[in-house]
Amino acid sequence: MIEDRPGLMEAIRDRFAHVETCPFDGPRIFFENAGGALRLKSVIETSAAYAGYPDNQGRDNPASRTLMAAIDRGRADMRRFLNAPGGQVFVGESGTEVLFRLIRTAALGAAPGGVMLGSTLEHPASRSAMARWAEVTGRPHLLAAHDDATGTVSLDAYLALLTPEVRVATIVQTSPVTGMAVDVAAIAAAIRVKAPQAFIIIDGIQHASHGHIDCAAYGADGYAVSPYKVFSRHGYGVGWASDRLTDCTKEQIVGGPAAAWELGTRDAGAYATFSDVVAYFDWLGGQVSDAGEPRARIEAAAAAIHDHEARLMQAMLNGTGNARGLAEMPGVTLIGGPVVEGREGVVSLTLDGMSSAELVRHLADHGMRVHIRKDDHYCGNILHPLGLADCVRVSVCHYNTTAEVARFLAAMELAVSR
Incomplete structure (x- = not known):
């Protein structure tokens, strides 16, 4: 096309x-x-501009209000890109750090006992976080085996280990080594049937630049993206957390907003450069389709x-x-x-x-x-x-x-x- x-x-x-x-x-x-x-050239230009701004967020001056507007716009664009109308979107240190934080919060917030379930296909970002917090919480860490011949992990491999005892489950959407995609929607749906209260975290880092993301359709609780793999820059990660995962106890400033995932002052330029990425998908979708709505243009771009x-x-x-x-x-x-x-x-x-x-x-x-x-x-x-x-x-x-x-x-x- x-x-x-x-x-x-x-x-x-x-x-x-x-x-x-x-x-x-x-x-x-x-x-x-x-x-x-x-x-993207626009990302480079935006990064340079925001790196030079001396003003901080939350102040009563035009510069500060401009930064806050960029953050608000960035969050709205993240939601549109991920198709995540509910929950919270946030910026972290990296995609790996976002996965660790999502998994840590899920492991500590889940009901006691049970098991944690992932797969052998996963990148060490999620697999290491699962191993760490399975050990801390005293849970077995079960791994659905991927198929060496096909380079992916199947629904059947997950089904073989699925029980009502699953407390946290992780799914990698695309392997960064084999390049093969995983049917995250089918696996997440199967987990919901067997263990409806399990927290489900998806590693979308390798997938994000290649295709369609639809958090609303996955039925998961967390999603992670590394922007440098999707036309932006190093230095930040993008995360989404469902409302019920957000309600779990997590690291926060005492007295701060209960729904906040971010610690300290985040880089407004990170939000602004992700808006550049979403604007590019919107532009491309307009070139390959007659879609009238921004989300529809993003979907058209992904299809192309x-x-x-x-x-x-x-x-x-x-x-x-x-x-x-x-x-x-x-x-x-x-x-x-x-x-x-x-x-x-x-x-x-x-x-x-x-x-x-x-x-x-x-x-x-x-x-x-x-x-x-x-x-x-x-x-x-x-x-x-x-x-x-x-x-x-x-x-x-x-x-x-x-x-x-x-x-x-x-x-x-x-x-x-x-």
């Missing part, structure tokens, strides 16, 4: 900084989006992004033009298999006869920015069961093009020939 519309891809790429050239390393194709997406990235994945895995895809290249192993459906912008692979570090360097020499993932505390949950010490992660976003994928495949053919 995006590349089918004359001029749209050029307009999209013009809104991002450093699309074709690294400011330190020169021309390159950016296929490291899972490690952090390209930044999903469609375009599926085309990129189809080209990368199965070929484009005269170039064969990764699935056809001898010696290439694809984590999660060669499927396109359910894959959100990420392909992780190994190549026989060439170490992952060598392949990353080879691709860099041919103008491709990709990343190595290792059997460590970040990715060992995926790689160790496969007997892999490491892999190469190639991750695309909707501002990448089919022509860039073709150049990547040509570079991979050279690696295969070696």
Whole structure:
């Protein structure tokens, strides 16, 4: 859809900084989006402006009122982006810190006893928080096993461990290693049937830039986003908490607002830069649809992004033009298999006869920015069961093009020939 519309891809790429050239390393194709997406130019401008404002919030002067208005606007935009009309939206230190805080509050606020349930697919941000607070509260931490062959975790895997004893449950929406999505709505609904009082926390960090978010439809209690993975910048995380999770006891300033999740003075620029992100989705939705309402335009943008990235994945895995895809290249192993459906912008692979570090360097020499993932505390949950010490992660976003994928495949053919 995006590349089918004359001029749209050029307009999209013009809104991002450093699309074709690294400011330190020169021309390159950016296929490291899972490690952090390209930044909107508007985000950079807004960050610089708000970093320079000396005034603080809550004062009786025009500057302070301007900051407060930016925060209010940012919160409204967060709700619209997440489709979260109820509960509380807030800014934290990072997506990881937001997950820790949501999970800590849920673990301490849940009914005594019972178990905490997650999956082996999860990023250590949520899995580590669950392990920590399961230990503190004396609960077993159960893990639904993901499928090595498909690179995702199924509803059936959760159902095998679901009982009325579940107090807190976590679900990762998209794996940052395999790139495969999880049916969070179905899993959350199943948890509600078996354990209706369980707190459900969703890690949406890897998913946010690739598709539709609908907290109102998930039936969950918490959601976390890392804005630097969705066209904003480092230095903050975005969280949503349901009303019942917000009602739990949590760290707060004595005498402060009961619903407050934030500690201390937050950066108004964080809210303002997230508004830039939402404004971009709104703009893109207006380019690909006739939707009249802002939320409808956001949904249209998400659909267009999903469609375009599926085309990129189809080209990368199965070929484009005269170039064969990764699935056809001898010696290439694809984590999660060669499927396109359910894959959100990420392909992780190994190549026989060439170490992952060598392949990353080879691709860099041919103008491709990709990343190595290792059997460590970040990715060992995926790689160790496969007997892999490491892999190469190639991750695309909707501002990448089919022509860039073709150049990547040509570079991979050279690696295969070696």
